[in-house]
Amino acid sequence: MPSKDALSVYLASLEKRTYYDILRIRPDADAAAVKRAFHEFSLLYHPDRYVDSPSDVTATASEIYKRGVEAYRCLSRKPLRERYDRAMGRGKLRIEPARPSTVPPPLVQRTLAEIARTPRGKQFAVKADRLITAGKLGDARVQLVSALQCEPDNAELSERLQILYEALALEPP
């Protein structure tokens, strides 16, 4: 079993490794080789192999293992692996880095009722909120359009209407 220090150093080094390096395989390794490599990796770093170690050692192993899982998930699925190979060509090491620069649009949102300012607008916004919660996006759009007519200068509300249009376009038939 590797020591705690060895594990910590190895964990830190993972930041600079490709998925292939993490699993210790060649970039042209076939599916069976990827699987074999993941099993080898699991025998080395799965936290269950460290039950007799102090909990911080187990935790470090667990962090390493989770990176191995990430690599395995990516390399064992053909479309993901192809995407990763292309990204690697552009110098990327992780298929979706945890870098905050790539954050998706803010997920946190106020309710429409909070955004609306006029009493009439709020009434429509409340209905729109309820319809969105119920999954009836089309009906919600109607309410939100009405709310916006009450307060046409509410930029945040109109932004939310745009999002709703986008969502409707995404909505599966």
Add this chain to the structure above:
Amino acid sequence: MAVAVGIDLGTTNTVVGFVRDGVAATIADPGGFRLIPSVVSFHPSGQTLVGRPALDRRLVDAASTIYSVKRLIGRPWGSPEVQAARGKLPFELREGQGAATQVVVRGEPYSLPEISAFVLRQAKAVAEASIGQPVERAVITVPANFNDLQRAATKIAGKLAGLDVLRILNEPTAAALAYGPQGKEQERIAVFDLGGGTFDITVLDLAGNVFEVLATAGDTALGGDDIDVVLAERMADDLLKKHRFDARAQPMAFGRLRILAEAMKRELSSVDQHTVSADDIVPGDRGKAVPWTFRMTRPELEWASLGIVERTFKVCQQALDAASLKASDLDRVILVGGATRMPMVGRKVEQFFGSPPVVRINPDEVVALGACIQAALLDRTKQKTAEAMQHPRIHERSVVAEMLTEEELEVSEAPVLPVVSSAKMPAAPMAPAPVINVAEAPSLPGQFLPSAGTKELVFDVPSESSSAPFEIQLQASPAEPSRPKLTVPGVPPPPIRPRQPTMQYPYEASEAPAPVAAKAERPAPAPAPAAPPPPPRPAPLLIDVTPHSLGVETVGGFCDRLIDANTPVPCDRTRSFATATDNQTSVQVRISQGESKRFDENTCLGELELAGIAPGPRGATQIAVTFEIDADGILNVKAKNVTTGQETVARIQLVGAQDGPAAMAAMAARQAAHPLAPLG
């Protein structure tokens, strides 16, 4: 020294197992029973009955006798499962704080983990009585398809029972561990687990000592109980037709029918037709009972349950699709769970997978055996001797070594009380009593004798002097503290496939070791010392997966998927969140599990709150949240403020969970206030 056990906390029965000297075995209570019915009854005397005695109270005191909790545990009040169960169960359910589901007994509310804790305490007590040492740690199994809420609630139940839960283990994975590899270097297997209340299918790769789960799928509301209900409905129809009596309108009468239906279903696994009779269901004139009998054949049962069995194969296909496999790619299919005893299930499984399924270990015990193997491997305090680093073997008694022939079946046919089959055994697992009053005999659902209550049955029990080729092995009496190490190392049960396509083996083999008896009848195999012991296998490593995709709610009611279903655990994924308004100090994100793109079509786990954010302009603060699914399949969250680099407080309020310190303390106090009735 405190020890670790494995507990299969089932919908209908709970089984506890323990590894001693490299041999995994299930543990019997002082009465010789290895299945503890998962039933809790609050007796008017203040005693809390668990298991067999509680089962008997189901007909007498239905409102205070709680069963089938596993179908509801971890399900919030508003969930369809709880709402559907409300009218059907004879005990009272109500909504607690935070959408929690509670049961009310004699005016006092209990959370569902509390009820399961009583069952776990009983399992703990049974284990302690047999092992002679305190049990402090346990691996507890759950259906592979359980979501985060259900797993977390089960873990709470374990804590309330005074157990350090080493692992929440998936039942099919446990079964695979109990079976172990079959000698081949590489193997691909499926575990078909049809229990009382849930169905799971898990596909695994076995390579050396690595057990990698490729995919799992299941239905937490599909099991043998559903077949009982279908049969009970048939019986109710019959009552209506013959006696103009509507059993559906009376929960007690319908409950009675369900028990008769279960007995009928079990009978028809070994015989072609069966008649049940009862004279206390239909009330007649002046209190005179009206006798009623109901006859059914196996084809009729199979026709009635076809729809339920067929549903399992839709789920099987899902799992195969997720693993990108075909049914014919599998080397072996293992049957687990009591409901797989129906011959039709074995037949249909063979049709679907193209090869006869394997039943080498008693399907009622196999999960507990796997759980205790994992417990032995994960037990920190255990000295890791060379033996402890090996894959434990399964106690002979739990091995269904060979499919029985028709004649043998007749002998071991149900309703089997342990003593009946001891007619073929040199040493019964329990002290044989020559006269058994059936009414007093422990009543397992399958042993329910509708009309035998008044008769005294007398069995001839042979003396202990009968020839006994396997005597020492059969003497591995449950109550014996110093069980000898498995004494027949030379004859490991071969990987036997059933001789006939129809799966026929006696049920309750755990109580009545009929297969062993049958085995003892064969020409005695070579004496033990002659054959070399099987080569030890290295300690196995389980790589399990998360059964559901994890996601967060995003704009427009959509679900942003963070972790895909069937990803190995532990795993994690980091996602950044930004404040949406000026001077926002907290951020709320809803979390769900499920495969739908729409958030509300998935199971909402609860809300994540990121608090203590320094006020600032909108979007200026970004918080990186790491969602981790641990080896128990339970979600943990860590958050870091990207802007300042500091840890951020992240709290998850799970829907319907009462896991705050105050609630935990109150529940622990209630456990302490309810002593369990003594064993035996």
